[in-house]
Amino acid sequence: MRACVSILFALATAMLAPRSVAAQSWPDGPVVLELGGAGRLVLGAEASVAVGEHDELAFFNYTDYEHNSLRMVRLALSARWQPAKRIAILGDLRSENFETPTPYALYVRIHPMDNVPLDIQAGRIPPVFGRFARQVYAAQNPLIGYPLAYQYLTSLRADAIPATPADLIRMRGRGWLADYPIGNTQEAQGLPVISAFRFDTGVQARYAPGRFDVAASVTVGTLSNPRVGDDNGGRQLAMRAGVRPIPGLIAGVSLARGAWLSDGVLPPAGDGDAEYRQQAVGIDAEYSRDRWLVRGEMIRSTWTLPSITSVLTARTGFVEGRVRVHPRMFVAGRLDQLDFSRLTGDGADQTWDAPVTRVEGGGGWYFRRYLVGKIAVQHNWRDGGRVRERTFVSAQLLYWF
């Protein structure tokens, strides 16, 4: 069944491509289908193949226990159906490593008034917090790896929690496969600070007059754990306020707060009314000029747990830059850090998860406007876990239309 779906998915992509080619050498853009009185359907696709070294010991680049972002084949089909001027329905279907395609995004977008820069989106929606998680296509990433904040798996789980600080400290550097005594006792991957690999479900609004924009959302999951269905009756509120003071400069501040633990791990009575929250604050900025682009984010996220009195904090930030040294070639780099607050347990005073530092550098070559090859070298340091330092070399071929 899985293979059949993969076959259909791959063939659909191949069949779509020539329709947009017409007399040209390469697609001019997405496939556009006029649906008569039912509006217009626009289809796009992206295929990327990343190859790199195995990493079954350190799991630095894993997005869950089976997927390594440096060794991944990904195919995405995206669609925008606009049945009327002010309404659009958007969707994105993805398959990673030939697995059954899953909906990454599916939502309705409404622009209620012509003269008011207000948009409302509902469904499986993009996050309003920060910036990187909305760069959903590989072509928007100057490197192959992801920032730690959006990919690295901490040891926290929403469906299983430690009974004592010692349980948590025992899992330092083991976010790729953590286990705890409360809740789901099976081993499973932990959560990133913010997930760049799933969209949350809810409703959001954006108001963007001139140089300012404000967006806010209410969703069932949290930054760490975006969800399709609700698992705790709580809601996450998130917002971002942005400004474009001068051409080329974009800056923003983001806030989010939401219940993150699933009902299965919450205390059964008495303390049951307490809400255990993930709260985050972040700042982001991007500046571009001539052939340079520099951007970065800083995020502070906290989680509360019923079994640990201390608030667990993660501080993370990255800065990345890209410069185009030739019309066909660019070089890029990223400096990235993820740090955690200290916790006392087992007689030790140490961070509740192992801090990680990552440096990645690389470059890309445009074979065509929509065909790019990238190569990157990434080095990771981790203050814990069974592998504390590791270098990865990876390459990626990327095509989109």
Add this chain to the structure above:
Amino acid sequence: MGTLLGCLAWTVGLVGAWIAFAPAHLNHPSHVPTSPPHETHAAASVIRGRVSFAQPLPAAEARPNVGELGMPRGRDAADRRRAIVYLEEAPRGAFEDLAGARARINQVNEQFVPRVLAITTGTTVDFPNSDRIYHNVFSLSKPRTFDLGRYAAGMSRAVRFDRPGIVRVFCDIHSHMSAWILVFNHPFFATTDADGRFAIPNVPAGSYSLAVWHETLPGETRRISVPETGSPIEVDFTLGR
């Protein structure tokens, strides 16, 4: 087994897509022909006519981006009706006096205006940015590869085109922006107007191949004879049949 089938499917899909592109690529002229002339020496004439389309042209749309938080800003619709009509074989002497001219492609409401431009070799094209946002004009085409970098509203940068051929122009920031520049080493070409009409003046008498190029539809070529009397030649094309 399932993974193997999946691998096979992806390989077939990607190779299929690749093959699908290849023939179209071969059909596309990589340079504008400049073979020797076949004219006789007599009065010049005008070749005029109309290029029409047998079917509605596909709209140019931005790629769906599910990461956006709202409707994209209002963009001008791309004008895809323009075609270029040109002589494949230029008259003798047509290459001698191509003084460096100046042309312009503006950037307005996230579109290149005009979307299609025909120029002679030696022409310098200005790319002013009339938007309130940055643009980054570049091309990877063999006749002229360039990258103008990001520049703000009110600024303009220029590129000189010295080799004949077809140059595809993009914006690095806005992937839905694109334009075509056809560079000829003779002056016998014309861009159609909004009604599809064109006129190529001052064509010496002789026998020529008259070709039409369009950005999405296969071109056509007609053999024509320009009489020594200097009377106009009428040629109509219908593309996309």
